[in-house]
Amino acid sequence: MITVHFWPTPNGKKITVALEEMGLEYKIEPVNIGKGEQFRPEFLAISPNNRMPAIVDDDPPGGGAPIAIFESGAILLYLGDKTGKLLPRDIRGRTEVTEWLMWQMGGLGPMAGQTHHFRSSAPEKIPYAIDRYTNESHRLYGVLNKRLAGRQFVCGSEISIADVAAYPWINPEGQGQNLADFPEVAAWMERMKARPAVARGMEVGSELRR
Numbered sequence: 001m002i003t004v005h006f007w008p009t010p011n012g013k014k015i016t017v018a019l020e021e022m023g024l025e026y027k028i029e030p031v032n033i034g035k036g037e038q039f040r041p042e043f044l045a046i047s048p049n050n051r052m053p054a055i056v057d058d059d060p061p062g063g064g065a066p067i068a069i070f071e072s073g074a075i076l077l078y079l080g081d082k083t084g085k086l087l088p089r090d091i092r093g094r095t096e097v098t099e100w101l102m103w104q105m106g107g108l109g110p111m112a113g114q115t116h117h118f119r120s121s122a123p124e125k126i127p128y129a130i131d132r133y134t135n136e137s138h139r140l141y142g143v144l145n146k147r148l149a150g151r152q153f154v155c156g157s158e159i160s161i162a163d164v165a166a167y168p169w170i171n172p173e174g175q176g177q178n179l180a181d182f183p184e185v186a187a188w189m190e191r192m193k194a195r196p197a198v199a200r201g202m203e204v205g206s207e208l209r210r
């Protein structure tokens with residue numbers, strides 16, 4: 001069984017969407033980041049950066065002791081390796097998916113997160129920060145839009161962990177973007193949304209927010 005240390009945020013949903021797409025059994029262990037539960041010693045033993053998501057797999061490939069993993073990108077790669085799903089086995093395909101996964105981890109995720117923060121959560125409205133991050137999100141949406149031209153999914157005709165990583169992070173309203181400027185992204189969002197496993201994964205933990 002895989003235990004997902006989780007709160008319903010875009011980084012958390014990457015993992016539930018991947019698990020649903022891969023058809024793996026899992027259970028949710030809530031980490032209420034609004035209440036500081038990410039600083040509990042038992043969670044820090046799994047995730048030393050005090051951030052969720054993290055997973056513990058009691059049944060790792062090859063057997064042996066349970067494996068604990070933090071960082072959503074590392075978790076997605078692990079799940080892809082474990083199942084052989086959403087991550088090509090051949091070196092060219094795997095490298096391409098890894099590139100776009102890292103693009104999300106190092107670019108889209110952090111920049112969109114800062115955009116959301118400065119536009120909606122910061123106690124002070126700082127025009128320089130709002131413009132800087134909104135413009136950077138706009139640039140990244142443009143990169144994704146260009147990449148998706150002529151492709152169903154980020155790395156071709158099949159969904160991969162690169163799509164799963166990016167999808168929960170596209171939130172035009174929260175990030176000051178207009179999807180009409182990015183028609184390829186808009187069409188891809190519809191394709192992703194229409195997948196039952198993606199819809200189930202995105203819904204996980206909604207009750208925790210109430």
Ligand SMILES: N[C@@H](CCC(=O)N[C@@H](CS)C(=O)NCC(=O)O)C(=O)O
Pocket residue numbers: 009010011012033038050051052053070071072073
């Ligand atoms: N690079 C990390 C980022 C994870 C992350 O930022 N998680 C946030 C919620 S989306 C969190 O746990 N925040 C708690 C905190 O800031 O203390 C990953 O992709 O797993």
